[in-house]
Amino acid sequence: MLRKSLLLWPAVVASAVGLNACNQANANFAKTKSGIEYKIFDKSGKAKDIKPETAAADYKKNVGQIIALHVEYHTAKDSVLFQSRKQQMGFPVRVPLQEVTRKGGLEEAISLLQPGDSGVFRFNADSLSLKTTGQPAPPQIKKHGNTMTLFVKVAAIQNQADAMAAQQKAMQEMQAKMQQHEAAQKPLDEKTIQEYVQKNNLPAKKTASGVYYVITQPGSGATPKQGESVSVNYRGTLLSGKEFDSSAKGNGGRPIEFPLGVGAVIPGWDEGIALLNKGSKATLIIPSALAYGQRGAGADIPADAVLRFDVELVDIKPAAAPAPGMMPGGMPQGAPQGR
Template identity: 85%
Template sequence: MLRNSLLLWPAALVAGAIALNACNPADAKFAKTKSGIEYKVFGKDGKAKEIKPETAEAAYKKNVGQIIALHVEYRTAKDSVLFQSRKQQMGFPVRVPLQEVARKGGLEEAISLLQPGDSGVFRFNADSLSIKTTGQPAPPQIKKHGNTMTLFVKVDAIQNQADAMAAQQKAMQDMQAKAKAHEDKQKPLDDKTIQEYAQKNNLQTQKTASGIYYVITQPGSGPKPTPGQIVSVNYSGKLLSGKEFDSSAKQGRPIEFPIGVGQVIPGWDEGIPLLNKGSKAILLIPSSLAYGQRGAGADIPADAVLRFDVELVDVKAAPPQQPMGMMPGGGAPQGAPQGR
């Protein structure tokens, strides 16, 4: 799965869905800020609110330094859902520090129009929003749906640092317990799905202790990679329906990443080291070792078992460790099935 080059404010907002249809009635008209943001704002009662941006900005400044808890959803011009925080956060809000609005016309200014309990619908020019956020035009996967983006927001609370930290810790504990219970229920279902798929497609699979099924279709004679080493991999990722959601061919080159450091999904960190350099294989990865209950974007649904056809092109030694303070920037490599 390609690492997303997405429109973020900040990255925490796209960790995950809201159903705001009830507060987006057709008879409510968009207003517009001087910077070009089209907006509708609704109060706790679901009725449209008349917002004066200057008054809202003054109220927002009083909250700078506080933590906002909110649910967000991004949609394309064709109303395709890009991100859903309720889904990604299993119903819990994301929490983001409120900062001074540095750039007008972006997501920060949109959020500044809202108070606790408010809901908002904001429409942006996709290119303009991306340039303000990343310095570059909107990526093709967004623009292919049209050159506007709509952001739906529901503000849960605005809290001080201590209250927000306590709420976040409680939410994390609840989320982990909920995720574990779901994973335990999903594992046998995934295992059955994989077995049925293998039988239907005449695949003579082997199985790891964690539940990955694999078939080496072309043995290699080179070394197997070890943790920390850099691997180069050609791959095609598909749902079991046969729909391809990603491939290295789309990038025009193999992808590279270090083994065993969490920069890719767990199924890759475990599955790729099963192969010798030069090997080709099929990896059938249960959802718990892929994108789990959250799924990934519009292409990979929740609880999806994934098939990867892979080729281990190269294995290189781990780079020498650099002194503290001189480490290069982190993040998943371009093209890798990103870790969770």
């Protein structure tokens, strides 16, 4: 479950953005020469007659500034892939405005908008993915149809200094909200986990931070150290039993590998895997604050979800030197990444 920026292909499979446009998605669309279908609305929700050539000239005046947006992606069957309001706890995402060098993609769509505008954009999914990642649309997208719809609300366009100040303020407010929420959620998660453990007769132990674990098959090797690369087979479920991820399905049947203790995975994994020795199997029950918290993860992991992982520590390797130009802790697709 990867975390992507606005202008990258949304790999997370995730309330409306609050756009009047959302209820008018099937209204008559205009179309750019590059093939983007679009509908633009002003602050009052009234449709605007936008001419791409005029919009492009207006956009050039804003190049170098920062746009603050609320965004939402939908599949052809109207499944929600990503909601920035949910992922950002109500705060907008911010993206630098650059020259539009490739037509038909998200950058061109955003260039049609002004402060206060809302927009609905419809793309060919393969075309959109090729322009943003160089690859065709993922199968999990195309199974819903080969179109993608993007809903956008422009909160502001700011110079870099104002945008930085607004971002810092938003981060402080977000952090305070998260801490307040986690404090209120912690006893609820504890009660949920204790009831689950008792109901399922699990001989679980608890770490100081609140991760419950059961060693179901002891190993005979060493325990991993921070920074070492570990290989893990896993199956993740909600406490209802619904599976949301597994190495068998999401990684071609192979264990996933990641550096331990550097924040590459959710905190409950960094802590839980460190308790195991090579060859052991275990069940980890992770409270929401040490998993995906208030934001959840995509459509399969709701907000404030306690998660169960059945894991096997297959191998431990010395820490690998990062490739040139790469930050340490890069993760393969499919791993339960950190928030």
